[in-house]
Amino acid sequence: MAKVKCKGYEIRDDLYYDHDRNLWVERIASNSVRVGFDPLGVEVSGTLAQLVMHPNLGTLCRGDAVGTLEAEKFVGPLETPLGGRVVAFNEAVISDPRRIYADCFQAWLFELAGVQSEELATLVHPTDVTKDFEERVETYKRAGVLSW
Template identity: 30%
Template structure:
């Protein structure tokens, strides 16, 4: 497990650093998408989660869910395009799971990717992702998780 400024960033995930989201390819070919610990810290306590509906097509770098906290309301932008195959009912019932476990129970949506290889080509992983987040947090003046 990698970490930057106290924010956990699992090195086996793919990250869209500019959008503060991660994606993981599952064994069934779907892709699980979630917010990073950094995004969850920036937002503050998440109080509402409104995902796109199952069956809806989403485009890369466009919203797959709307997330609301006391400080912020905005889109979670998916790093891969495709069809939403599942939404996280546990997060619908308890949006705070996004803050508590962003890489586990707090995932946002599952997508059947339309172009996995094309969409993930520019994403970062491992030490490259950690370095990119370090630069982003420094530029943003972020104190830490």
């Protein structure tokens, strides 16, 4: 696991990122991934109050709701960055979302199986992560979402 500093945040440069949903994606097997909030997602959502995951999900498409998120600055669906079947939830994080603040890369949210490798191409590739993250930070600053 390689962490780098970028615009005041520590990010991992060995993961894929969904910059529209502020999520990281880690390949854990040939067709399985683990998903969590990236540091910017944690920052722009504000204090997390509750994560509620939908039980008994079938096969999902990119953008389908896996659950709902209630936070200081956002209330709405938690969408999957890739298609697949949810095979695990991180119950420790669901029961205490504050764990995400200690290390968002350890506090994964859910795992997907049946992910198509080609679909990873829709995400920010690890080699482009620093540039993309810098651009997202600047976009949020211009929009007034980040004040520093």
